[in-house]
Amino acid sequence: MAHPxxxxxxxxxxxTGASTATDTEGRLAFVERYPADARIIRWCFxxxxxxxxxxxxxxxxxxxxxxxxxxxxxxSTDYYTILTGHGVLLALxxxxxxxxxxxxWATVKGFERSIYRERLTPLWFAMLVIGTLLAxxxxxxxxxxxxxxxxxxxxxxxxxxxxxxxxYIGAALLIVGSWVGGANYFLAYREWRSDxxxxxxxxxxxxxxxxxxxxxxxxxxxxxxxxxxLIPWSLGLIAxxxxxxxxxxxxxxxxxxxxxxxxxxxxxxxxxxPKLSGGRLFSDGLARIVFVLFLVLSTPTxxxxxYLDPGIPEGFKFVAMTNTMFLxxxxxxxxxxxxxxMEHGARQRGGTGYLGWLRTLxxxxxxFSGMALAGIMFAAAGFSGMVNAGMxxxxxVHNTLWVPGHFxxxxxxxxxxxxxxxxxxxxxxxxxxxxxxxxxxxxxxxxWFFGMLLMSNAMHRAGLLGVPRRTAEPQYPxxxxxxxxxxxxxxxxxxxxxxIGGTLLFVALLLFLGVMARTWLGxxxxxxxxxxxxxxxxxxxxxxxxxxxxxxxxxxxxxxxxILAYVLPLVGMAGDGxxxxxxxxxxxxxxx
Amino acid sequence: xxxxxxxxxxxxxxxxxxIAFIATIVYGAAGVGVQMIDDDGGQIDPSNVRNAxxxxxPGVHQAGDGEYDVYVIxxxxxxxxxxxxxxxxxADTRITFHVxxxxxxxxxxxxxxxxxxxxxxxxVAKFTTVFNETGTYGVVCHEYCGDGHHTMAxxxxxxxxxxxxxxSNTTDMEGGN
Numbered sequence: 001m002a003h004p005x006x007x008x009x010x011x012x013x014x015x016t017g018a019s020t021a022t023d024t025e026g027r028l029a030f031v032e033r034y035p036a037d038a039r040i041i042r043w044c045f046x047x048x049x050x051x052x053x054x055x056x057x058x059x060x061x062x063x064x065x066x067x068x069x070x071x072x073x074x075x076s077t078d079y080y081t082i083l084t085g086h087g088v089l090l091a092l093x094x095x096x097x098x099x100x101x102x103x104x105w106a107t108v109k110g111f112e113r114s115i116y117r118e119r120l121t122p123l124w125f126a127m128l129v130i131g132t133l134l135a136x137x138x139x140x141x142x143x144x145x146x147x148x149x150x151x152x153x154x155x156x157x158x159x160x161x162x163x164x165x166x167x168y169i170g171a172a173l174l175i176v177g178s179w180v181g182g183a184n185y186f187l188a189y190r191e192w193r194s195d196x197x198x199x200x201x202x203x204x205x206x207x208x209x210x211x212x213x214x215x216x217x218x219x220x221x222x223x224x225x226x227x228x229x230l231i232p233w234s235l236g237l238i239a240x241x242x243x244x245x246x247x248x249x250x251x252x253x254x255x256x257x258x259x260x261x262x263x264x265x266x267x268x269x270x271x272x273x274p275k276l277s278g279g280r281l282f283s284d285g286l287a288r289i290v291f292v293l294f295l296v297l298s299t300p301t302x303x304x305x306x307y308l309d310p311g312i313p314e315g316f317k318f319v320a321m322t323n324t325m326f327l328x329x330x331x332x333x334x335x336x337x338x339x340x341x342m343e344h345g346a347r348q349r350g351g352t353g354y355l356g357w358l359r360t361l362x363x364x365x366x367x368f369s370g371m372a373l374a375g376i377m378f379a380a381a382g383f384s385g386m387v388n389a390g391m392x393x394x395x396x397v398h399n400t401l402w403v404p405g406h407f408x409x410x411x412x413x414x415x416x417x418x419x420x421x422x423x424x425x426x427x428x429x430x431x432x433x434x435x436x437x438x439x440x441x442x443x444x445x446x447x448w449f450f451g452m453l454l455m456s457n458a459m460h461r462a463g464l465l466g467v468p469r470r471t472a473e474p475q476y477p478x479x480x481x482x483x484x485x486x487x488x489x490x491x492x493x494x495x496x497x498x499x500i501g502g503t504l505l506f507v508a509l510l511l512f513l514g515v516m517a518r519t520w521l522g523x524x525x526x527x528x529x530x531x532x533x534x535x536x537x538x539x540x541x542x543x544x545x546x547x548x549x550x551x552x553x554x555x556x557x558x559x560x561x562x563i564l565a566y567v568l569p570l571v572g573m574a575g576d577g578x579x580x581x582x583x584x585x586x587x588x589x590x591x592x
Numbered sequence: 593x594x595x596x597x598x599x600x601x602x603x604x605x606x607x608x609x610x611i612a613f614i615a616t617i618v619y620g621a622a623g624v625g626v627q628m629i630d631d632d633g634g635q636i637d638p639s640n641v642r643n644a645x646x647x648x649x650p651g652v653h654q655a656g657d658g659e660y661d662v663y664v665i666x667x668x669x670x671x672x673x674x675x676x677x678x679x680x681x682x683a684d685t686r687i688t689f690h691v692x693x694x695x696x697x698x699x700x701x702x703x704x705x706x707x708x709x710x711x712x713x714x715x716v717a718k719f720t721t722v723f724n725e726t727g728t729y730g731v732v733c734h735e736y737c738g739d740g741h742h743t744m745a746x747x748x749x750x751x752x753x754x755x756x757x758x759x760s761n762t763t764d765m766e767g768g769n
Contacts, residue, residue, distance in 0.1 A: 152739070398734075466704045479732075480747050481727075485704075583713045
């Protein structure tokens with residue numbers, strides 16, 4: 001029962017019809033239909049890609065520095081400035097800007113209406129930009145003696161290490177700006193709902209709304225940490241903060257934030273990847289169930305980052321462990337649905353056999369190959385994540401290089417590579433300019449994949465030998481007993497793989513940024529060779545229970561689980577006073 | 593809602609996998625007896641660590657027959673003892689570490705083992721272990737603690753029980769060999 005659109009592909013040969021910036025079906029491209037929304041999305045992406053470029057350069061410097069291959073870029077003191085910049089620019093700035101842009105696109109697409117608001121939209125954009133500038137100046141000030149600011153506290157900013165107040169104020173503006181951005185989507189939802197009282201929420205919009213609800217619940221922790229404790233403390237208004245208490249507030253946010261990164265990638269995997277494969281999403285209802293599970297389960301898991309923290313009773317860690325393990329469920333369901341959708345697409349394209357269908361997928365289309373390769377790496381990341389989540393196994397790998405090895409597969413590939421792949425498809429639609437330098441774009445995902453393969457496998461293995469993370473020089477020549485012996489290939493081979501992999505990743509990044517810049521600077525007009533049409537899922541949304549769309553219910557359950565997981569431990573920690581046992585500031589104003 | 597039969601099977605297999613993971617952890621804790629760091633070590637005033645019980649004389653102290661307490665203070669950028677003098681402990685005895693910080697957050701990780709804890713100002717990390725093998729073990733700080741973080745490391749020397757000269761570091765130095 002082939003629907004006509006099931007055989008739709010993204011090849012240029014298919015592009016017919018109008019000679020202006022229209023899509024293949026003769027409908028107006030996104031940029032023509034929603035110019036105000038497209039403009040704000042373009043600005044968000046521009047800043048995201050800028051942060052990606054600088055953060056990625058810092059990443060390569062770190063890979064070469066800590067392996068000892070080349071230490072000429074920065075001193076080992078400045079390494080920590082670079083490391084802070086890498087974490088903040090990539091994990092907070094790049095992600096947040098791309099996500100608010102993507103969610104604006106998805107909300108407009110889902111509700112089929114512009115969501116741009118004269119005051120609200122520029123407001124959240126300005127908050128995000130000012131927050132980013134404040135944090136970036138505070139961090140990069142650490143590299144220059146002429147700027148009397150510094151924030152060498154890494155992106156976890158654990159007290160009692162103290163950054164310049166501008167760093168905390170910038171971080172707070174980023175968070176609050178993303179809240180206001182979310183209001184934009186919910187106001188659009190309210191308008192759409194009053195026009196369509198009985199309809200199911202369009203799938204992409206449903207994904208945006210559930211992700212944002214999860215984000216609201218999750219960011220309360222870091223907002224309280226920064227606004228109530230760290231900003232007044234950095235301004236000298238309060239003398240001491242409790243390091244364990246503020247750290248716990250951070251990790252209340254620090255795990256669900258990874259789902260704030262992951263779920264936008266899922267949005268693209270669920271709605272765009274099946275189309276690029278030549279087919280349709282397998283099941284609309286299961287996609288909704290997956291997002292509801294993430295909303296409900298993401299936050300009460302943060303203690304799994306604190307398995308090794310003294311001062312937290314074992315029982316609370318155990319509860320977080322079981323919640324974390326159950327979070328595997330929506331990701332395992334996603335693996336099924338995404339692979340099934342790809343197989344369906346491949347069979348529509350004439351693929352046959354148990355695995356032979358893989359050959360018919362459009363591996364030369366970087367939008368497809370990037371997302372598919374990101375999915376493969378995310379599967380590997382799932383397994384190393386299970387080791388992290390294993391309460392007792394975690395003792396072997398906690399704060400070793402294993403951990404960044406893991407999250408460079410998740411946020412560093414499942415998210416970042418999906419974002420780059422999605423941009424190859426989306427940027428033409430929001431700029432009205434066709435993708436240029438296609439051959440370079442086609443190899444880009446493979447270069448990233450190969451670089452990450454080298455870097456991440458070596459980081460995991462070095463972590464098993466006990467090599468710590470977050471260290472400029474993990475060599476310890478003067479300390480007997482620290483030789484990181486053993487392991488297949490040995491530590492020297494692992495260091496080489498990390499250095500080569502990190503360099504390749506930067507090359508892939510330059511390929512991406514080059515293609516984006518060339519596309520952006522190209523002339524408007526001509527055929528885009530892509531279209532934004534998302535085919536409906538094979539199973540109709542009406543087949544799934546309506547209760548799935550009851551956002552109030554799921555939010556209430558999410559809040560209830562958070563209360564169950566967090567109230568007792570937080571009351572326990574605050575029982576002796578909110579600021580006690582307190583630590584005065586230890587300023588991280590490092591100068592070369 | 594119609595769910596494909598393959599998807600139902602996948603769902604069941606996924607749930608079994610998750611429950612099996614939780615079961616292995618429960619077994620590790622209850623069966624094998626893998627200890628977790630928890631709130632046993634108690635709290636401490638981080639600005640006044642050296643007046644606290646145990647930490648006023650950091651080092652190795654015999655607590656009973658075949659039982660030793662090791663008090664370690666972590667600060668920018670050393671473990672005391674550990675960095676300047678190795679922590680000498682006898683093999684095949686129960687060694688209970690008490691580790692705290694007098695400034696920022698640190699880590700205490702015995703390289704190549706699962707002896708590993710965060711060191712948080714205001715809290716005392718307490719954990720017990722038995723070294724079955726003699727030899728030299730490296731300790732690294734695995735949490736960023738400032739610009740000299742990469743120099744913060746130390747050593748544990750595990751000696752045969754009958755060669756152990758007992759007591760704290762000062763005794764070590766007097767013992768000479």
